[in-house]
Amino acid sequence: MNVVTLIAPPICYQKDGQPIVLDATFPPLGLLYLAAAFERENISVSILDVGAKGLTLAETMAVLETDRPLVVGISAMxxxxQGAVQIAEEIKRTFGDAIRIALGGAHISADPRFIERFPCFDFAITGEGELTFPALVKRVLGGEKIQGLHRGEALQNLDDIPFPARHLLDQSDYQDKSAMIATRGCPFNCYFCSRPAVAKRVRHRSPQNIVTEMKSLCDLNGRYFQFQDDTLTVNRTFTLALCEEIVSQGLKVKWTANTRIDLVDEELVASLSRAGCYTLVFGIESGNQRVREQVIGKRFSNEQILKVMGWCRKYAIDVDGFFMIGHPTETEKEVRETVDFMQRSGFNIVGLSIPTPFPGSNLYEIALQAGVVSNDSIDRFARGELGQGYAGVYPVYVPDSMTREGLEDIRRKALRGFYLRPSYILRRLSKDFRSFSLLKRDLAEGLSYLIRGSSQRSPYRRSFSRRTEASGS
Ligand code: B12
Structure with a gap:
């Protein structure tokens, strides 16, 4: 019996109770941090990752029947x-008010009034949860009936919080076991992103604190790490200090990180490489200057991108690029420029998506005005009224001059063109001969591109998993 059970829901449960799950190979870091915060307060806690375990709705309830927690905390982007609402409603049906249900994560932070519209949740916390959630659970333990919306107090000093409580999860469920977060917050305002709703002000852990955690995880994943920060190199001084700490501690590690083209320079790339960084993932978004500068607000040129890629090549860092097509006001000619740039610039892995309006982003407002979403779209999606699942169900933005089918067709062909180029296949196969499982996976993926024109796995995970497999871990 636990006081708290934290749940990572699936995308949804289908009519037969089977879950449609996220394409995730990472452990749910947000819940691991929350669990560590509860453990520090001596509040017993467990984590249930429904997707990782592939549990049906009935099996999910059976776990709760055994655990009989006082509070369930559901995390939802x-x-x-839909999965979060299905679980909450089923808990209410099965256990009534004996279990209090809290909601947290990216969605509620961007759409705080969601709690008013979905009374199956008793209370919700926006922003970071490590300080506020345990404080509220203590009040529940004291007999108080907590309800409504609560603002999560942002952490001031990230070194004050304990490391994620990884021991609570079955590590064999995850391929990318040693995902980490070094910073919180992102100061930028990309029009498609709702992340600032969780954390805008940038804070970082001390390099010593990060390296201590890395040392403790070295045996977990063959010394491979993935920093999941929105923008790891946002503070240059911090980034150089982190690299320096890794090198001076003699830590032989390999890691990947996300950042922006305009936040790296040659000296930084050299330091990142010395410290073990082997892949940088950049949000390029568009190959067209007007779209990138005026629509997205990223003020860097194609020349700058190619220059950064040159530095990365020089210091043996692979470059993955994430692109989108179908930005507001974008023309088909500009879309083609993006596809062309993506295909010929030497990226290692690419992602190509269609802008998706999430509440809290400027894109959501644009999509509202364009009639792509309406005031009740989120609620209808959450109730499964738009269909079951996420991909192909959740609305995407399509500029006036194009159609969703047209864009998806360009996307499919562009990805096929990228991944099925003979030079690319040869390069990948030459790497694959180090690992049978990698070879098997790449062949399956090649087939999937041929037949469906897309991968079955998100580029997010592909860019990391391929290398941990290549290392034989
Ligand atoms: C890892 C990750 C994933 C993994 C999830 C793995 C996993 N098991 O968790 C995968 C790869 C599956 C994934 C997929 C997607 N993702 Co993602 N992902 C992330 C990422 C990079 C890190 C999440 C993380 O660990 N953060 C660190 C922890 C510490 O923060 P946190 O999770 O926010 O948790 C804190 C608070 O939110 C709160 N909290 C969280 N849960 C709860 C629960 C309760 C009860 C309480 C009280 C508090 C609370 O407390 C935590 C500690 O402070 C974030 C960006 C980011 N930096 O957060 C995007 C992010 C969550 N993803 C996002 C998106 C959009 C997607 C995709 C739709 C992308 C795409 N176009 O395909 C897909 C969805 C996929 C699909 N096919 O259906 C958006 C979500 C926006 C939104 N409005 O929901 C984010 C914010 C990125 C962004 N900048 O826009 N993602």
């Missing part, structure tokens, strides 16, 4: 809202 927008794509998994």
């Amino acid at each position: 927008t794509p998994v809202l």
Whole structure:
């Protein structure tokens, strides 16, 4: 019996109770941090990752029947809202008010009034949860009936919080076991992103604190790490200090990180490489200057991108690029420029998506005005009224001059063109001969591109998993 059970929901449960799950190979870091915060307060806690375990709705309830927690905390980004609501409603049906249900994560932070519209949740916390959630659970333990919306107090000093409570999860469920977060917050305002709703002000852990955690995880994943920060190199001084700490501690590790083209320079790339960084993932968004500068607000040129890629090549860092097509006001000619740039610039892995309006982003407002979403779209999505699942169900933005089918067709062909180029296949196969499982996976993926024109796995995970497999871990 636990006081708290934290749940990572699936995208949704289908009519037969089977879950449609996220394409995730990472452990749910947000819940691991929350669990560590509860453990520090001596509040017993467990984590249930429904997707990782592939549990049906009945099996999910059976776990709760055994655990009999006082409070269930459900974490939800927008794509998994339906799964979150299904679990909450089923808990209410099965256990009544004996279990209090809290909601947290990216969605509620961007759409705080969601709690008013979905009374199956008793209370919700926006923003970071490590301080506020345990404080509220203590009040529940004291007999108080907590309800409504609560603002999560942002952490001031990230070194004050304990490391994620990884021991609570079955590590064999995850391929990318040693995902980490070094910073919180992102100061930028990309029009498609709703992340600032969780954390805008940038804070970082001390390099010593990060390296201590890395040392403790070295045996977990063959010394491979993935920093999941929105923008790891946002503070140059911090980034150089982190690299320096890794090198001076003699830590032989390999890691990947996300950042922006305009936040790296040659000296930084050299330091990142010395410290073990082997892949940088950049949000390029568009190959067209007007779209990138005026629509997205990223003020860097194609020349700058190619220059950064040159530095990365020089210091043996692979570059993955994430692109989108179908930005507001974008023309088909500009879309083609993006596809062309994506295909010929030497990226290692690419992602190509269609802008998706999440609440809290400027894109959501644009999509509202364009009639792509309406005031009740989120609620209808969360109730499964738009269909079951997320991909192909959740609305996407399409500029006036194009159609969704047209864009999806361009996307499919562009990805096929990228991944099925003979030079690319040869390069990948030459790497694959180090690992049978990698070879098997790449062949399956090649087939999937041929038949469906897309991968079955998100580029997010592909860019990391391929290398941990290549290392034989
Ligand atoms: C890892 C990750 C994933 C993994 C999820 C793995 C996993 N098991 O968790 C995968 C790869 C599956 C994934 C997929 C997607 N993702 Co993602 N992902 C992330 C990422 C990079 C890190 C999440 C993380 O660990 N953060 C660190 C922890 C510490 O923060 P946190 O999770 O926010 O948790 C804190 C608070 O939110 C709160 N909290 C969280 N849960 C709860 C629960 C309760 C009860 C309480 C009280 C508090 C609370 O407390 C935590 C500690 O402070 C974030 C960006 C980011 N930096 O957060 C995007 C992010 C969550 N993803 C996002 C998106 C959009 C997607 C995709 C739709 C992308 C796409 N176009 O395909 C897909 C969905 C996929 C699909 N096919 O259906 C958006 C969500 C926006 C939104 N409005 O929901 C984010 C914010 C990125 C962004 N900048 O826009 N993602």
